[in-house]
Amino acid sequence: MIKTVSFTCDYNEGAHPSILRRLAETNLDQEPGYGDDSFCRSASKKIRAAAGCPDADVFFLSGGTQTNATVIDSLLRGYEGVIAADTGHIAVHESGAVEAGGHKVITLPGNNGKLDAVVLDNYLKDFFADDARDHMVQPGMVYISFPTEYGTIYSKEELNVLKAVCGQYNLPLFIDGARLGYGLASPECDISLPELATLCDVFYIGGTKVGALCGEAVVFPRGNAPAHFFTTVKRHGALLAKGRLLGIQFDTLFSDGLYMDIARNAIERAGELKRIFVKRGIPFLIDSPTNQQFPIMTEKDLAPLKGKVLYEVWGRLKDGRLVTRFATSWATTAAQIEYLDSLLGPI
Numbered sequence: 163m164i165k166t167v168s169f170t171c172d173y174n175e176g177a178h179p180s181i182l183r184r185l186a187e188t189n190l191d192q193e194p195g196y197g198d199d200s201f202c203r204s205a206s207k208k209i210r211a212a213a214g215c216p217d218a219d220v221f222f223l224s225g226g227t228q229t230n231a232t233v234i235d236s237l238l239r240g241y242e243g244v245i246a247a248d249t250g251h252i253a254v255h256e257s258g259a260v261e262a263g264g265h266k267v268i269t270l271p272g273n274n275g276k277l278d279a280v281v282l283d284n285y286l287k288d289f290f291a292d293d294a295r296d297h298m299v300q301p302g303m304v305y306i307s308f309p310t311e312y313g314t315i316y317s318k319e320e321l322n323v324l325k326a327v328c329g330q331y332n333l334p335l336f337i338d339g340a341r342l343g344y345g346l347a348s349p350e351c352d353i354s355l356p357e358l359a360t361l362c363d364v365f366y367i368g369g370t371k372v373g374a375l376c377g378e379a380v381v382f383p384r385g386n387a388p389a390h391f392f393t394t395v396k397r398h399g400a401l402l403a404k405g406r407l408l409g410i411q412f413d414t415l416f417s418d419g420l421y422m423d424i425a426r427n428a429i430e431r432a433g434e435l436k437r438i439f440v441k442r443g444i445p446f447l448i449d450s451p452t453n454q455q456f457p458i459m460t461e462k463d464l465a466p467l468k469g470k471v472l473y474e475v476w477g478r479l480k481d482g483r484l485v486t487r488f489a490t491s492w493a494t495t496a497a498q499i500e501y502l503d504s505l506l507g508p509i
Contacts, residue, residue, distance in 0.1 A: 167498045168472040169435075171371075172341065172453060172491040178373040178424060181414045185407075193406045197222055197392075201409030208416035209367065209379055214356030219387035221380045221395060222408035226251075226340045228400035229366050229378045231259040234303065235398065236388045237334050237364070238265050242302025244336075245282065247272030249311050251338060263398075266299045274448055275310030279323040286331050304328050307338035308358070308365075309345040313450030318353040321361040334363035341452065343372040343425030343492075350451035359383040369408070373415055373424050373492045377408040424492035428453040431490040431499055438503045447476075453490045458483050466505045 168174045176182070193199035206220040223229045230252050234244050243266035246253050252260050253267045260267050270281050282304065289295055306324070309315045316324070328335045337358065342365070345351055346358075358365065363386060367379040388394070395401045402408060415421040432453045439446070439457045447456040456476065460483050467473070474487040 166470055166472065167501055169488040169490065169494075169502075170472050170474050172344070172428065172489045173371050175491060175493040177375040177411065178414070178420070178492065180420060181374060181411050184410050184414050188406075188410060195403045195405060196396075196401060197405035197409065199406045199409055201406050201413050203409075205379070205409045205412035205416060208413065209381060212355055212416055212421075213359045213381060213383065215359045215381070215383040217383075217385040218359075219382040219385050219391070221387070221391065222402075222405060222412065223366075223378050223380055223395060223400040224402055224408075225370060225376060225400070226338070226368065226378055227256045227259050228398055229380060230256060230305075230338060231263050232395050232398040232400050233336055233364055233366070233380060234260055234265060234305070235263045236391050236394045237336070238302040239300075240264060241300055243268045243299040244303050244305050245270060245277075245285070245301050245333075246305040247275065247277040247310070249275050250277075250305060251307055251311055251340070252305055254311065265302075268299065268301055272310075275312035275314045276316060276320070277304070277306050277324065279320065279327050282324065283327045283330075286327070286333075290331075301331070301333060303334045303336060305336050305338065307340065309341050309348075309450075309452045309454070312448050312456070313452040313454035314448065315345045315348055315351055315451060316353075318357060318361075321353065321358070325361045335361070337362045337365035339366045340368035340378070341371050342367050343421055344428050344453045347422060347425040347429045348451045349429070367412075367421075369411055369415065371491070372421065372428075374411040375407075377411055379408075379412050428490045428492050428494060431494040431496065434496065434499045435488055435490060435502070438499065438506065441509055442506060447485050455488045455490075457486055457488065459486055460484070463506075466507060467502075470505055471502055 210218045245268045248269040249272045253269050364382050369377040444457045477485045
């Protein structure tokens, strides 16, 4: 019998069993360090194929915060900052990691977690029309995440327009893909991984939240990695001496369609999760098409879950109701969803 279930985040579990098996099977194989091993080379080749960019530079980094801080630092000059939505992960949930590297996060109002191309264009027009701009932090790049912090995803058209604005001002576009698999697996997603790769200058494929023990794969799709990016990775503490740990995981995830298969599980379970709230008339803060759901609940609604189901509270509304977050993952089971349903009681 299930006793406690956690929907607090999408990395409650360890790693997919296939990864654990490969780690055990290859444990005594001797390989070079720092990503120069056969597993990283194989994983890079598979990622290039999956993303449709045969000339891509691929690097494996230890975690999401390290990845964001490293990529941003590598693309910016000392006097430049990175533009993000005000709800963007680098602006809210990374403890000032980007600022600690000497770069300001320039926040613009977001729309359901997304950065709007019109808002971005207006900001840039105003900035470059300001005679005092040399006294300001210069915008040097644009950051978005796919999916966003609110589980929303950009359409192909939205990405095209954002990329066009970035191109007009010669700003690289960086896509944080910590949950990339969950975005691509959403039935509302109208873009493929190869298409996404053409619409940005750099992106990363999240492993930590999508089946791996740890690690992210950074992709510069046109072989356009900045000079000495490897050295920058090490300088940021994002380089593993035993790089094989990351290579084996991504090589496994990108074999036989595993990455997308397990991402689809999270989306299917999220749909079931959503339906159990909808049938009880519980509203949502936002209509998320991915693995993060944000039901607005009363203390009475939540009382049956105490000590049995874990979730996050994102805020309290003026009327006292709570904005909660329930996240499914690659490992969430139908039985866990049914358990939550039973605890919420009859309709």
